Amino acid sequence: MNDAQLGVLSLLLEVSANPKPGNVDREHEFSDLKFEHFILSAVSAYPVFEECMNRKGSIGTNFFNAVVRSYEVCGTNVHFGAFFLLIPLIWCKGKVRDVEDELKKTTHEDSLAVLTAFRICKPRVMDVKKLDLRRKNVKDEIVERKVNLYQWLKNSPKENVVAREIVEGYWRSLEGCTILRNRYEQCGDLNEAIVYTYISLLSKHLDPLVIAKHGLDTAYYVKERANEVLDDFSFENVRRFDEELVERGINPGSIADLTCVAIYLALKEGLI
Known part of the structure; x- marks a missing residue:
C-alpha cells in the first residue's frame, strides 16, 4: 500500500x-x-x-x-x-x-x-x-x-x-506505535491492540479537547481513570469507562487523533 x-x-x-x-x-x-x-x-x-x-x-x-x-x-x-x-x-x-x-x-x-x-x-x-x-x-x-x-x-x-x-517529533505517536505492535504480537487481535493503545495513550496524556470543553480537572480525572483501566485491562472494564464518559459527554478526541497516527506508523512498519 x-x-x-x-x-x-x-x-x-x-x-x-x-x-x-x-x-x-x-x-x-x-x-x-x-x-x-x-x-x-x-x-x-x-x-x-x-x-x-x-x-x-x-x-x-x-x-x-x-x-x-x-x-x-x-x-x-x-x-x-x-x-x-x-x-x-x-x-x-x-x-x-x-x-x-x-x-x-x-x-x-x-x-x-x-x-x-x-x-x-x-x-x-x-x-x-x-x-x-x-x-x-x-x-x-x-x-x-x-x-x-x-x-x-x-x-x-x-x-x-x-x-x-508535530513540532516535537511525533514521540507520543511513536510510543503508541510500539504499544500497538507489541500488543498485537501478544494477542493477535487488531481491535484489542488498537483499544489497548488508545487507553494507554489516554493514561499518559491530557486530552486538549476535554480541557477545552470540561476543564483541566476533568482531563486529569480521565487520565487517572484510564490508568486504572490499564492496570486491570479487560473489555468489561473498558466498557464501564466508556459508559461513564458517554454519560458525562466527555469525548477525548485528540487522543483518538494520536491513535490514528500510531496506527499509520505501525502500518508503515508492516503491522498487517
Whole structure:
C-alpha cells in the first residue's frame, strides 16, 4: 500500500476499534457525529492524501483541502486533528525525522490555509495566549509577521498534544506505535491492540479537547481513570469507562487523533 492508502486505512481502523471510551465507534455515536461520518470523511480524504504524498501543493493547502472535502461530504467537523497530524507525515512519506524541516519550509500562506479550514468547520480548541485561532485579528497578525506553521505550532501550550506532537517529533505517536505492535504480537487481535493503545495513550496524556470543553480537572480525572483501566485491562472494564464518559459527554478526541497516527506508523512498519 502507498502512504495515501495507509492514511485512509489508519482512519478507518481507528473509528472501527471498539469499545473506545468517549468516542464514536461501532457501538455508539453522537446526534451530530455518527459512525458513517468517519467512514465518509476517511474515504473522501484519499485524493488529497495522494496529492500530498506526491508533493503537490503544500502542507497547508493539502490540510485545507482534506478538511473541506470532509466537511462537504459530512457537513460537520470529523477529522480536523487527525488530518493535521497525518498530512505532514504523508507529505514526508512517513519519515518522522523529515517533518520538522518541511514545516520550517512552510510559509504564512500555509498558516492562513489552516486558519481558513478552522473557520469553515469550527472545531473546539483550547484557549491560547498567542495566535488564537478564534481571534478576529489573528489573520492580520499572521500576514504582518509572516508566521509559518512551524513558528505557529511552537507557540502552542504544552497541553495541546496535537500541535506539540508535530513540532516535537511525533514521540507520543511513536510510543503508541510500539504499544500497538507489541500488543498485537501478544494477542493477535487488531481491535484489542488498537483499544489497548488508545487507553494507554489516554493514561499518559491530557486530552486538549476535554480541557477545552470540561476543564483541566476533568482531563486529569480521565487520565487517572484510564490508568486504572490499564492496570486491570479487560473489555468489561473498558466498557464501564466508556459508559461513564458517554454519560458525562466527555469525548477525548485528540487522543483518538494520536491513535490514528500510531496506527499509520505501525502500518508503515508492516503491522498487517
